[in-house]
Amino acid sequence: MSRSVESMLGLLKIRVKRGINLAVRDALSSDPYVVITMGKQKMKTHVINSNCNPVWNCDLTLPIRDPNLPVHLTVYDKDTFSVDDKMGEANIDIKPYIACLKMGLENLPNGCAIKKIQPTRINCLLDESSIIWNNGKITQDMSLRLNNVECGEVEIQLDWVEVPGCKGLGFI
Template sequence: MEKMENLMGLLRIRVRRGINLAVRDTVSSDPYVVVTMGCQKLKTRVIKNDCNPQWDDELTLMMTDLDLPMTLTVYDKDTFTEDDKMGVAWIDIKPYLECLQMGLENLPIGTSIKKIQPDKSNCLDDESRVVWVGDGKLVQDMILRLQNAESGKVEIQIEWIAIPGSKAFGS
């Protein structure tokens, strides 16, 4: 029950698609994504024979420690051998959390709150924006460049879900 006492909120990660993922089988791959943070480990479904898979899966992490690293790893599903790793990326949620702490309200839908540029400290492939989507919600779309891979990117979106009665975020 300790986890529930320390629960600050939930982080919804929409794993949208993979782009130009590495080939691990003869001509293609059967990719899936695993997101890990602390002892939490969530995975998408496997997409057969596709190096440009469309997952559109939603994974939800319980947020108890905002400093825990969050990794996204792409694997190729194999039937008779261990699944092959296709690359890894780190999800940096700090810029998103900074925007959440601003306590914004009543902005026009689609307002860009912050732009995050790719650099050595993140796995972004392109500029990422934190955007107001109305009803007190912010989302951040990211295209993450996979590390330790000859090619591949994964497009995700993150969104904070506040939990009534949880340990107040940002207080």
């Protein structure tokens, strides 16, 4: 077994669903894409051309070694002849989600809310976010308000993927 798998707790799948009312950065629209960073890891969605309300439905998967590292989401406007413009950013607070995973819950009714997270100045949530049990998995849907921009929000979903040979969440 590789050392990198042994040091991993599991995989965090972040489904970047869609952007809503994103800022215009070109003449009439924007060509947005999302970049997710955690520590030295960096992943991005595909570009949606000329759309301030893009639907990505793109799964980005982060190997989690330290759940205390911040997860950061940044939206950019793809430009052909210049540096891509920033269209806002948000921090994704995964700590409540990880705490629910560590509870070791089993066989709850589908749609059961395990925990509700209220918006704060720190977590970038636009609305209350619920951590839900569905079909044997724990997921969390979030609507994130983008910071450092005049408007825009991004909807995402968190989902945990157990990986054989990993330490698992019981070790944190």
